[in-house]
Amino acid sequence: MKIYTAKVYHTNTKTSSITNKPHHSAKTQTQTFAKLHFINLILKQIAKRGCQIVNFLLQYVKFESSSRQTFHVKPLARTATKTIPTPLEAPLTKRTHQIKVISYEGSSYRTDFWEGQGREFENRTERKAIRRLLPKTGDVIIEIGAGFGRLADLYQDYDQIILLDYSLSLLMEAQKTFGADPKYKFIAANVYNLPLANNLVDTAVMIRVAHHLESPDDALDEIHRILRSNGVFIMEFANKRNAKAIARYLLQKQKWSPFTPEPYEFVPLNFDFHPKWMRQALARHNFRTEKELSISNFRLNILKKHISPETLARIDNAIAGPGALLKLSPSILTKNIAVKPKAEATGMFICPKCKGTDLEFQEDAVICSHCGESWPIISGIVDFRYPRPETIEAHEKH
Numbered sequence: 001m002k003i004y005t006a007k008v009y010h011t012n013t014k015t016s017s018i019t020n021k022p023h024h025s026a027k028t029q030t031q032t033f034a035k036l037h038f039i040n041l042i043l044k045q046i047a048k049r050g051c052q053i054v055n056f057l058l059q060y061v062k063f064e065s066s067s068r069q070t071f072h073v074k075p076l077a078r079t080a081t082k083t084i085p086t087p088l089e090a091p092l093t094k095r096t097h098q099i100k101v102i103s104y105e106g107s108s109y110r111t112d113f114w115e116g117q118g119r120e121f122e123n124r125t126e127r128k129a130i131r132r133l134l135p136k137t138g139d140v141i142i143e144i145g146a147g148f149g150r151l152a153d154l155y156q157d158y159d160q161i162i163l164l165d166y167s168l169s170l171l172m173e174a175q176k177t178f179g180a181d182p183k184y185k186f187i188a189a190n191v192y193n194l195p196l197a198n199n200l201v202d203t204a205v206m207i208r209v210a211h212h213l214e215s216p217d218d219a220l221d222e223i224h225r226i227l228r229s230n231g232v233f234i235m236e237f238a239n240k241r242n243a244k245a246i247a248r249y250l251l252q253k254q255k256w257s258p259f260t261p262e263p264y265e266f267v268p269l270n271f272d273f274h275p276k277w278m279r280q281a282l283a284r285h286n287f288r289t290e291k292e293l294s295i296s297n298f299r300l301n302i303l304k305k306h307i308s309p310e311t312l313a314r315i316d317n318a319i320a321g322p323g324a325l326l327k328l329s330p331s332i333l334t335k336n337i338a339v340k341p342k343a344e345a346t347g348m349f350i351c352p353k354c355k356g357t358d359l360e361f362q363e364d365a366v367i368c369s370h371c372g373e374s375w376p377i378i379s380g381i382v383d384f385r386y387p388r389p390e391t392i393e394a395h396e397k398h
């Protein structure tokens with residue numbers, strides 16, 4: 001705001017010094033004054049807009065060039081209406097019991113959001129981008145938050161495919177489609193407490209889930225634990241600093257700044273993330289980001305109406321790589337490598353409550369010999385959800 005004040009002061013000073021010159025007639029003085037008044041108004045507008053842009057750029061540069069300590073910078077005046085603790089401020093111990101989980105139980109996500117809802121472009125561009133990043137084969141792949149299995153056919157060249165979700169009802173839908181193939185396993189569980197052994201999986205995929213995570217740090221910690229050394233983690237997240245949000249902010253149609261680092265919770269348990277924030281969170285959990293794609297650039301009805309989803313998705317994928325330099329799209333896909341020492345997995349499952357490895361599989365439940373917890377098996381799906389759905393503070397999906 002300092003720049004703005006200085007410019008206006010300068011303009012006013014100039015005006016008064018000229019109009020006070022003695023050889024000007026009254027008419028010319030009035031004309032000159034009117035012209036200067038007009039110029040003054042324009043300059044004020046330019047100064048106002050320019051000042052806003054400079055301010056935003058300064059905030060942005062400050063964040064881009066700073067170290068991890070940036071997270072301690074207090075949010076500026078025009079930030080998200082609600083912020084969550086940034087990872088460096090969060091306690092180091094797990095906060096499992098406080099972490100809320102969104103509830104998709106019983107939801108008609110498939111028909112409400114995808115089928116017949118005009119999102120064929122989004123579906124196609126995501127699938128193309130995932131194919132580009134996904135290692136083609138491997139022993140074990142897991143999709144975390146797999147929902148009804150929209151993407152599950154992409155993993156067919158893996159020996160074992162784990163579809164995991166907190167929603168038992170969505171998993172049952174996935175089971176109807178893929179259950180006949182013994183390679184597919186369905187597990188109800190919470191990403192914050194995965195019931196899987198350390199170093200078990202070659203590849204983990206998480207698409208359209210990060211935006212529901214109140215504590216991405218706790219999730220990344222768990223995902224890193226189950227990945228083997230140099231295992232691949234493909235994650236999509238919703239980009240806070242996208243072109244639409246920037247335009248809306250600069251035109252003063254939106255109050256929150258897309259440039260500040262902290263996640264923005266636009267409705268309960270729905271977060272947009274700043275790309276730098278997410279990259280640093282990944283790095284903190286020993287993930288090396290190898291590739292980024294900036295996708296879904298054409299979520300515009302006018303384009304969708306006139307261009308086929310396949311053509312749009314192809315163009316979108318063609319620009320997704322170079323676009324990652326600026327990251328102005330609403331969705332970012334990242335390929336990350338788990339940096340950790342080589343170690344063998346012992347067994348497949350662990351108790352999500354006590355992390356005990358001694359589990360007894362009975363006909364209708366899995367019993368942990370260590371803590372005694374009994375995990376029910378419902379329609380062939382082990383319900384490893386911890387904390388239990390009835391005890392956790394869940395939010396219904398909107």
Ligand SMILES: C[S@@+](CC[C@H](N)C(=O)[O-])C[C@H]1O[C@@H](n2cnc3c(N)ncnc32)[C@H](O)[C@@H]1O
Pocket residue numbers: 101102103104144145146147148149150151164165166167170189190191192206207208209212
């Ligand atoms: C928007 S849907 C995306 C489903 C699927 N990935 C897709 O793109 O079609 C989000 C999914 O994440 C799951 N989810 C949300 N929070 C979770 C958590 N804490 N643990 C496991 N799954 C979770 C939801 O149950 C839901 O199925």
